[in-house]
Amino acid sequence: MSENAAIDFHHPYQPYDVQLEFMRTVYDVLEKGYGQVGILESPTGTGKSLSLICATLTWLRSHKRSKFEASFNATAAGMAGEPEWMVEAALKRKREELGRRWEERERALERARMRERELEARGRERSAKRARVDDDGRRTKGGREVDEEREFLIEDWDGGDDTGDGLGPLSKETRELLEKVGLGGSREKEKIDGEVEDEIKIYYTSRTHSQLTQFISELRRPAFPPSIPTDVMSPKGGDEEKRATEAVKQLPLSSRQKLCINPSVARLGSLSAINDRCTELQQSKSKEKCPFLPNAENLKQTHEFRDTALATLPDIEDLHRVGKELQVCPYYASRTAIPGAEVITLPYPLLLQKSARDALGIKLEGNIVVIDEAHNIMDAVANVHAAEIRLSELRRARQMLGFYVKRFGKKLKGENRVMVAQVGKVIESLSECLSGLLTAKGDQGILDSSIILKARGADQINPYQLIKYIQESKLAYKVESYVSHAEEQEASSSGTVDKPTRSTPVLHILVSFMAALTNLSVEGRIFYEKLAVTPPDIKLSYLLLSPTHAFSSIASAARAIVLAGGTMSPFEDYKMHLFPTLPPDKITTLSCGHVIPSSNLFAWALASTKPVPPDNNNTAAADSFEFSFQKRSDRSMIRQLGLALLNICSVVPDGVVVFFPSYGYLDEVVTAWQTSDTPGQPPLWGRLAAKKALFRETKSGGPTSEELLQQYSAAILSPTSPSASAAPSSRGGAVLLSVVGGRLSEGINFSDRLGRCVVVVGLPYPNIHSPDWKARLEYIESTVLSRLSSEENQQQNNAAQARAQAKQAAREFYENACMRAVNQSIGRAIRHREDYAAVVLVDRRFGTERIKGKLPGWIRAGIVERAEEKGLQGLMGGLSLFFKGRRA
Missing domain, CATH: 1.20.1270 (Substrate Binding Domain Of Dnak; Chain:A; Domain 2)
Incomplete structure (x- = not known):
């Protein structure tokens, strides 16, 4: 740690302590060398993306400079015994050549930036000279008949001989095209028009294109020193300020569906249809070659596209626009930019499927893989293979x-x-x-x-x-x-x-x-399910039970892998199911604190409405909150939950978000609250509505997520606006009843007044009796048993112990899936340093050390000591003190 204390991570702002800890940990993982894995948790609102950028690119630029210095030292060592003047002359030539190539590349990129600025300033329309393509494609009749024989008849198939060129499942036409632009398979790639050497890269992936776009905007904030030693640069290199930094070369990759600029192909809509039509238009027998494909005639435009992509930190929309302006296919032209890129961004499916990586020309060997929003990476692996x-x-x-x-x-x-x-x-x-x-x-x-x-x-x-x-x-x-x-x-x-x-x-x-x-038969299962539709229908589903084999091609190839997320706890599943054979000393874990001061978080485990005496060992007392499947329908407990929420709403200002285990249980609770248990007493639902406007998430029907959030926000931020449920009280605010794992439990921002309190009701365990979860847990048990039986010390463990360990491993996986969902819901509230919120976990099991240990570190540290013993009265006292004097 002391060695890294002096590292300048080039953060554009003064980093917080937790950000420095995060960046140092990432840097250490990359510096340790091959086969390293970092699993890092940094709460939402702590600048995780920017910290990832600063740590990885600081390391990358430092690593590049070190490699150049090492090459100079190797040259000198190789000339041992030669006269000193010869050694110095050779090193001088090598340094000058390196500096010349670097400066030529930077000048080319600067020219590309100037072209982009000129286009933006002039706001020019597409050139009238540019080739026009009929939006209706070749099926536009215009008095011309479609030749069905030529267009729809299958050509003779030769069995699909493997060319052995290392380009895997790509069509012959696609292989030939990639070779033309310098991205062939086994043959030696020729350097063209100043192409740079293919160097170590950072592959950054996240869940959606919008998250990647946000990452790219963050990438524009910091400035990093050059990737070559400063003494190599020419003294005539110009402005010292410009020479002190080097722009990051970033390239976004995507599918044809996002990048195709041929209207007759893009209009097909389906990704599979677009892929097939695209490759068909490359066939030698096709009379309708796509006019945008890179070829000898448009090589200049292809290189302009490459330089513009590397010079401007583009997102997918930018690549599509540049391709249309230059009239060259961005999907294929972007391949020419891969060798010169330092950071390559792409969504999960393109990284996680080997066939997609092959099609995109992605080589992970020796490179860095950063997986953001990695809390759902195991589900993502299963989804792309489902x-x-x-x-x-x-x-x-x-x-x-x-x-x-x-x-x-x-x-x-x-x-x-x-x-x-x-x-x-x-x-x-x-x-x-x-x-x-x-x-x-x-x-x-x-x-x-x-x-x-x-x-x-x-x-x-x-x-x-x-x-x-x-x-x-x-x-x-x-x-x-x-x-x-x-x-x-x-x-x-x-x-x-x-x-x-x-x-x-x-x-x-x-x-x-x-x-x-x-796929491997042992790692997947086939399920059938009858569908409640008319006419009757039924579906077959393939489910990947374990991501281990599917992820192994990434785990074994990359130099280092960083899994980062806002709520990664608990960590054990990632180790067991993504890196089962990796030694413990190769895996680094970190759970960062929050950037907020500790006084901005109030966390409470509410086990019961009444206090529990310290000497009472009956943790499941009659009046305890335990929303297990067997007990959660108890009407008395549902009523007590409503009264607890009513009390919370009387103290908490603005927005309260309540998460339930499932849509079914939310419906059951709402129905119970809308019914009066005592004659003459108004239902709890009406009493809640008198405190705050009420909104609820539904599985289907009703308002969309966006509409629901707009209505909820309006009730909080504009207290005079009418509510569909009730007129806001004089205190104002609203309650949003939602579901863990539902539409509003991930990716939604309940910052500031929108989420002053998050209430989690019960533990949302998946349905253990469903066929898919039965199959998952059986698979884990069998793999753990198999591993234990193959260990050398198996003779020391009897069969009963092995079975117990296997069952425990399955139980841990099941429980961890539940807690990851809980942690995601908790993370919806506090989103920046000045934000503050209360978190109330309603279930006696949240008071146990086992469950507490699976919460994120910053929440675990914020839970009031022995809160589970103090009941509702203790909670109300704590909430009153927390919100006292705070600005609403």
């Missing part, structure tokens, strides 16, 4: 395939005929399986993968080859495009005004589901 398909979709797929074969079947030859027939067999097998389940007893359950493909001999089909065929032949796109075209023609001939809605891309859904089935 897939589902419905019986109604399979029936539609069979209908579409039959329609296509009726038109083109006689023209399908050889391998095409065989493979299309296999696709039909798979669809029929899945349909028969689901049709049988639709009439069987039980609404949900687990299926063996061998059963779902048992009919029609589908279990004898090679799924890998079939998936490859559908992808490379563009069968799904061809079939769906032809059916859509035929439906449009029929609608046109019948005089229908409205165009038919584009068909759901059901064959692409089938491919995704089949691809999921190729």
